[in-house]
Amino acid sequence: MTTIRTAAVIGSGVMGSGIAAHLANVGIPVLLLDIVPAQLLPQEEAAGLTLPKVRNRFAVNAIEKLKQTNPAPLYSDAFAERITPGNLEDDFERLSGVDWIIEVIVEKLEVKQQLFRRMESVWKPGTIVSSNTSGISINAMVENLSAAFKKHFLGTHFFNPPRYMKLLEVVPGEGTDPDIVDFMTNFCEKTLGKGVVRAKDTPNFIGNRIGTYGLLVTLREMLANGYSVEEVDAVTGPAMGRPKSATFRTLDLVGLDTFVHVANNVFDLVAEAEERAVFQTPEILRRMVEKGWIGEKQGQGFYKKVKTEAGKEIQALNLLTMEYVASRKISSVSLEATKQAKGTTAKLRALLSAKDRYSDLAWNILKSVLIYSAEKLGEIADSIVEIDNALKWGFNWDLGPFETWDAIGLRRSVERMEAEGNVVPNWVKEWIASGNESFYQNREGNTFYYLKNEYRGVETRPELISLTALKQQNKVIRSNSGASLIDIGDGIACLEFHSPNNAIGADILTMIGQSVDEVRSNFRGLVVANEGKNFCVGANVMLLLMEAQDGEWDEVDGIIRLFQNAMMKLKGLEKPVVAAPHKMTLGGGVEACMPADQIIYASETYFGLVEVGVGLIPAGGGCKELILRASQHINDPDVDLQPFVQAIFETVAMAKVSTSGHDTKRIGYMRAQDTVVVNSDYRIYEAKQAVLRLEGAGYKPQSQEKIRVVGENGKAVMQIAAYTMRQGGYISEHDQLIANKLAHVLAGGNVPAGTYVTEQYILDLEREAFLSLCGEPKTQQRMQYMLSKGKALRN
């Protein structure tokens, strides 16, 4: 039985260090090796170092850099300790003691071949070896090595950055043991949390083959029809269900040199003339690389940031004059229509039906990519699902090529392609001729996809609970505009938020109350989770601001009471409740998790009470829950609570947000019973299992407890801290006002230190402070700013 307890990563560059970090993230100790430096750096010489002292320099520096990289490759800086630096001479033999060796060195076949040849001499059967190559042949890398080594060898192609990009292409070689391929597929998905696609050993595998083709076709269309950089980006970004970085900001980020290298790889390795013509690097790219205009790394590419007297200016390259000019904002009726349209299908249809020059551009790019994807099916991957997932997970497209084809109307678009003289692969035409209207089909929540001339059901697994599918299977127990209660099987219900941005308003709060009643009578327990882009960005600030501006204080008071009561009701439920937040979980979203008996964080959870950013303090029980925990944690009345409350004060007053699920521990949210699930797709299942476990262990409901507070003295300490911050110019006067009110609530008001108070008493303090802050003009300005700009105003 294969297991991976330890690993070695060879190559500590961009990808190697990122992969090592991600292994460390999931608790695997990693040996990180790189070459031995040939020369001392000036700073090493100045520090009196000698070459023998810097033999691990590359890996050591790479580990150090991980802690400074943004976005953070590590879930927590402390995890860097799990990475041991070394070098390929002194530590090579240590490779025989690990379970998995990943090669992440320069993209050169001979260099990789040489490394594997040498590795075979220390390699022990059982150790899995993989390459992170972006496009070199897996078979070629190990062609002269033993069958035993080949059996254990495969491609594991991570995307950059490894922690954040979901895609991982698993590429078996001819000799790879199928059991090892299955094991790695499972391991990468479950333990590393990746979305795995099975690729074939063809140039650039799946994602980069189609993705690069798409970018090159875009350039071709642009040059042929005179579109500007800004125009292309306006069309090929969110308007088409693609990331904001669209075409040229993506290329600038990737680096034009890397992109040319990747494109050349296909050009060199494929035989077909038409395909080679697309992969031949356009002259313009070659010129840009020659000039060093390769993107972010060099400060300029298709775009350039320039400092002007007025501040910063973004300039775009004019490809005709090769000069940078101030970037223009592009608008058109068709682009505007895509902004109004809800969902990617509607956006694509709006864009394509407009019949203007932007619609033409979108169509010409799309049809080439769709036809090319259809041509490559079978050659680069066995199923359309693999191709679609590769583009969604590796390039952040909302829809893969075949899903896109369905979205724009398969039959209609094929007719148009043929009418325009394009050659559509026969299998697509035959599929349509047999009466099929799409590549995918949804039948009562079950998805089917095209596979070898028939519909095949998408594999379902118990770990992958889909609320969307359950809703289509009529599993909704109750529903309103903001939330639904869904039966997720085995007597467990799931409370799902689905309001815009999952902001909490009266509808969600009402549904929380109703869910508690429903679960109390008819279910074994409750999961609080959803499939939104973010778990919840907080309470509905718009509603609050409107009431506050109208001076409707009774209304504001009513909203807070509704919130507090819903949370108390959730907490009082006599059955287990487990919350499973993911991505942004802010303000009210945090408060909606806090009443749960257990929280299962997705590893990518950005969790924090950020109310001060809109000039408020948490009033849905957030303050109360935090001090209750401190009081429970330190239940010896002789032990000083102050340091714990002080830490809470800092967390809330500074609106600290975790950088991962694990990081919630550092800022004081994670409790002993809370855990993290790496693969976010499993979170609802894991939460459901947790509910069942809690029930099985003889669940006892949470009882209302008295809270020991730090009182007036403690409040003074916190307020002095705020005063000092103000004096030092670190916070504004309004920040200080908010901090003072927060200190008042966290201290338990004007009572002597060590007093025991009720939960309701603290809730009343929260509400009072919240209401008074709502009346402050600067708080209203903060709310307004957040609503219009999406970020906090520090006034």
Ligand code: NAI
């Ligand atoms: P990099 O240039 O940042 O790092 C390469 C590392 O290899 C350096 O630390 C270097 O010291 C080491 N190295 C150089 N020569 C060596 C040798 N003879 N023996 C052992 N180590 C040697 O490169 P990067 O971007 O990290 O790429 C590494 C691999 O990952 C390549 O195969 C690349 O195609 C692949 N890849 C890169 C992606 C990217 O976005 N940069 C994405 C996915 C795969």
